[in-house]
Every structure is written in C-alpha cells, then in structure tokens.
Amino acid sequence: MSEATRLAWSMIGTGLVFLLVFAAVLFVVFRIQFRDLEKVATALQDIAEGEGDLTVRITTKNQHDEIGQLATGFNQFVLRLHQMITRMSDIANNLSAQSEELRGAADGNSHIISVQQDEITQVATAVTEMSSATAEIASNAELTAHTAQDSVTLTNSGQQQVIKSQSSIRNLATEVATAGQIIGELNEHSQKISGILLTISGIAEQTNLLALNAAIEAARAGDQGRGFAVVADEVRVLSQRTHDSTQEIQTMIEALQRTASKAVDSMQGSHQMAETSVMDAETASASLEQIANAINRISEMASQIATAAEEQTSVTSEINRNTEAIREVSENLSSSAVTAADKAQMLADLALSLQQEVGRFRL
Incomplete structure (x- = not known):
C-alpha cells in the first residue's frame, strides 16, 4: 500500500x-x-x-x-x-354554601307558606260558616220582627176585646144593681113578680151570653186572657146562679117575702163581684197595653238586629272574597317557593359539578 x-x-x-x-x-x-x-x-x-x-x-x-x-x-x-x-374553586365553594342556604330558606318558606295556606283555608271556612250563621240570624231576626208585629196586632185586638168586656161588665154591674133595687121593691110590688122574674131571667141569659162571649175572646187572647177567662167564668157562674134563683123564685113565690132580703144581699154581692171584675178587666187591659209596648220594643230591636245582621253578612262576604284572594296569592307564593327550591337545587348541583371539575386540578 x-x-x-x-x-x-x-x-x-x-x-x-x-x-x-x-x-x-x-x-x-x-x-x-x-x-x-x-x-x-x-x-x-x-x-x-x-x-x-x-x-x-x-x-x-x-x-x-x-x-x-x-x-x-x-x-x-x-x-x-x-x-x-383557585378563584373558581373559592367561587364554587361560596356558591355551594349559598345555594344550600338558599335551598334551606326556600324549603323553610315553602313550609311556612304551606302552614299559612292551611290557616287561610281554615279562616275561609270559618268566615263562610260565620256568613251562613249571620244570614240565618238575619232571617230569624226578620221572622221574629214579623212575629212580634203579629203579636202586637193580636194584643191590640185582645185589648179591644178586654175593653168591650169591661164595658159589658159595667153594664152587668149596673143591671145587677137594678136587679137589687127591683128585689128590694118586691115587698111592695108582689103583683108584678112574674114580670120582674121574666126580666131577671132575660138579664141572666144575656149575662150568660156575654160571659160566654167574653170567655171566647179570652181564649183567643191566649195567656194574656187567662185571668179574664176566669173572671168571665165566674160571671157565667153568677149568671147561672141568678137564673137558678129566678127559677127558684118562680117555684117558691109563696116564700118571696121571707127570701127577699136574702136576694137583695145576693144582688149586692154580685154587684161587688162585678165591680171587682171591672177592676180586673182594667188591670188586664193595662197589662195588655204593657205587653203591646214590650212587643213593639222587641219588634224594633229585632228589626235592628236584622239590619245589623244583613250589614254583617255584607262585611263577611267582603272578608270571604278578600280571604279567597289571599289564598290565591298564597298558592302562587307556594308555587314560587317550590320553583325557587328547585332552582336552588339546580344551582347546588351546578356548584357541585364545578367543584368536581376544579377538584381535578391540583392547587
């Protein structure tokens, strides 16, 4: 390489x-x-x-x-x-706490409104019952006024009958006195005994008829005429006794002279009893007048009660209408409270969801 x-x-x-x-x-x-x-x-x-x-x-x-x-x-x-x-977490915590408070307040308000609804319903029922009772009172008071007025009319009629009976008893007393005078003159007018006896018999029958009429009128007067009925019965008894005495005189003409003085005494007693009957009739008339005045006052008071009851009925009707309006408002408030509670629950759920989302982060 x-x-x-x-x-x-x-x-x-x-x-x-x-x-x-x-x-x-x-x-x-x-x-x-x-x-x-x-x-x-x-x-x-x-x-x-x-x-x-x-x-x-x-x-x-x-x-x-x-x-x-x-x-x-x-x-x-x-x-x-x-x-x-971190701020969101704080807001979520505050929102959760406030939503719980809001829900608690809404539940409390709902309960309070429910109680108020029950109370308002009870008040409405009581007002309705009071209105019915007041109307019944007004009706009864008006009926009482009419009945009292009828009683006044009957009392006045009874008073007129008592006045008539009083006049009849006065006439009876006069006739009894006349009969006494006639019997006193029997010793001098024995030849006229038959005619006098016929006159006495007629007087007795008329007295009996008057007493019967008086008893009938007393029965019509009811309790107010009870005392007068007793007097009328006594007068009728006296009339019968007079009639019996007349018959006895007719059958015992031969004893006329011996019994004349007794007959005079009997006539005097009858006259006194007639005077007593007149006084009793006057007392009965005064009592009837007082009763009529009292019934008139009762009638006036019943009329006033009826008027007041009618006014109270009008007032209770107005109260009833106002109570119904309050109950409707209470029902609306109850519905609103329930809605608020539901909204508070939704808010609490949202706050919880926000807390859960925030809790996923480590702060």
Whole structure:
C-alpha cells in the first residue's frame, strides 16, 4: 500500500472519529433541549386531560433561548391558570354554601307558606260558616220582627176585646144593681113578680151570653186572657146562679117575702163581684197595653238586629272574597317557593359539578 493510500485512510478514519464525536455532542445537546420541551409537553398534556398539577413549574438551564422563553411563558400561563382556578374553586365553594342556604330558606318558606295556606283555608271556612250563621240570624231576626208585629196586632185586638168586656161588665154591674133595687121593691110590688122574674131571667141569659162571649175572646187572647177567662167564668157562674134563683123564685113565690132580703144581699154581692171584675178587666187591659209596648220594643230591636245582621253578612262576604284572594296569592307564593327550591337545587348541583371539575386540578 502506498503512502498516499495510508494517508487517505488515516484522514478518513480521523474524519469518522470527529464525525462520531460531533454526532454524540449534537445528540447530547438535542437531548437536553428536547428534555425541556418534553417537560412542557407533558405538563400541557396533564392540564389538557384535567389531571394537571398546577403547582409544578418548569426550570431550564438557559432562560434566554426559545425553549427557556417557552418554559417561562408556560410557567406564567400555569400561574395565571392556577390563580383563576383557585378563584373558581373559592367561587364554587361560596356558591355551594349559598345555594344550600338558599335551598334551606326556600324549603323553610315553602313550609311556612304551606302552614299559612292551611290557616287561610281554615279562616275561609270559618268566615263562610260565620256568613251562613249571620244570614240565618238575619232571617230569624226578620221572622221574629214579623212575629212580634203579629203579636202586637193580636194584643191590640185582645185589648179591644178586654175593653168591650169591661164595658159589658159595667153594664152587668149596673143591671145587677137594678136587679137589687127591683128585689128590694118586691115587698111592695108582689103583683108584678112574674114580670120582674121574666126580666131577671132575660138579664141572666144575656149575662150568660156575654160571659160566654167574653170567655171566647179570652181564649183567643191566649195567656194574656187567662185571668179574664176566669173572671168571665165566674160571671157565667153568677149568671147561672141568678137564673137558678129566678127559677127558684118562680117555684117558691109563696116564700118571696121571707127570701127577699136574702136576694137583695145576693144582688149586692154580685154587684161587688162585678165591680171587682171591672177592676180586673182594667188591670188586664193595662197589662195588655204593657205587653203591646214590650212587643213593639222587641219588634224594633229585632228589626235592628236584622239590619245589623244583613250589614254583617255584607262585611263577611267582603272578608270571604278578600280571604279567597289571599289564598290565591298564597298558592302562587307556594308555587314560587317550590320553583325557587328547585332552582336552588339546580344551582347546588351546578356548584357541585364545578367543584368536581376544579377538584381535578391540583392547587
């Protein structure tokens, strides 16, 4: 082999050695550079997958080359992202707490409104019942007023009948006195005994008829005429006794002189009883007048009660309408409270989802 050939091979070997050394140095340099790029790529991939550690920072040997500037920009980006996600985490926590409070308040309001609805329903029911009761009171008061007015009419009629009976009893007393005088004159007018007896008999029958009429009118007057009925019955009894006495006189004409004085005494007693009956009738008339006045006052009071009850019915009807309006508003509030509770639950779910997303990052 010639010297030139050896020299050529020597130069080729030396070149290959230098080439290998340069390649090794170049590989080491690129390895170092790509290691920093690999760190940046790995960190970005972790952040992109949502499992990144935002506390990690990339350090490079040279801060002034492109890779160093890229690492610096990445560190600033991660810092800003860390601050932003930290704020988002705080906001999510506050949002979760506030949504829980809002949901609790909405549930509480819903319960309160539900209780208020029950109470309003009870009030509406009570007002309706009160309105019905008031209407019934008004109807009964009006009926009482009419009944009282009818009672006044009947009492006035009974009072007129008592006045008539009083006049009849006065007439009876006068006739009884006349009969006493006639009996007193029997000793002097014995020849007129038959005519006088007929007159007395007629008077007795008329008295009986008047007493019967008085008893009928007393029965019509009811409890107010009970006392007068007793008087009328006594008058009728007296009339019957007079009639019996007349019959006895007719059958015992021969004993007329002996019994004349007794007949006079009997007529005097009848006159006194008639006067007593007149006084009783006057008392009954005064009582009926007082009863009529009292019934008039009752009628006026019943009319006032009916008017007040009608006004109360109008007021309770207005209250009932207002209560129904309040119940409708309460139902709307209840629906709104339920909607608010649902929205609060949705907000809580969103806050929880946000917390879960933020929790995927390491802060």
